[in-house]
């Protein structure tokens with residue numbers, strides 16, 4: 001794993017930890033940083049990162065806390081408190 005990918009992993013961890021403490025502004029800060037690192041280095045963000053972050057407001061999503069999860073037509077739909085949806089196939093691994 002290169003340095004940029006490691007940095008993204010680390011920021012992902014920090015975002016998750018911040019969200020777990022209900023520090024959502026701090027979580028957003030880490031999410032935005034991770035996106036920027038990915039962009040600059042032309043990296044694809046890890047799947048888990050894409051699933052648990054909101055594309056619209058950069059929140060780190062925690063189902064049951066700041067996001068709702070629904071199953072719909074074989075897809076998992078995660079709705080952020082800001083109203084944006086993230087969708088992915090249920091059986092995708």
Ligand SMILES: [Zn+2]
Nearest residue numbers: 054057080082
């Ligand atoms: Zn959102």
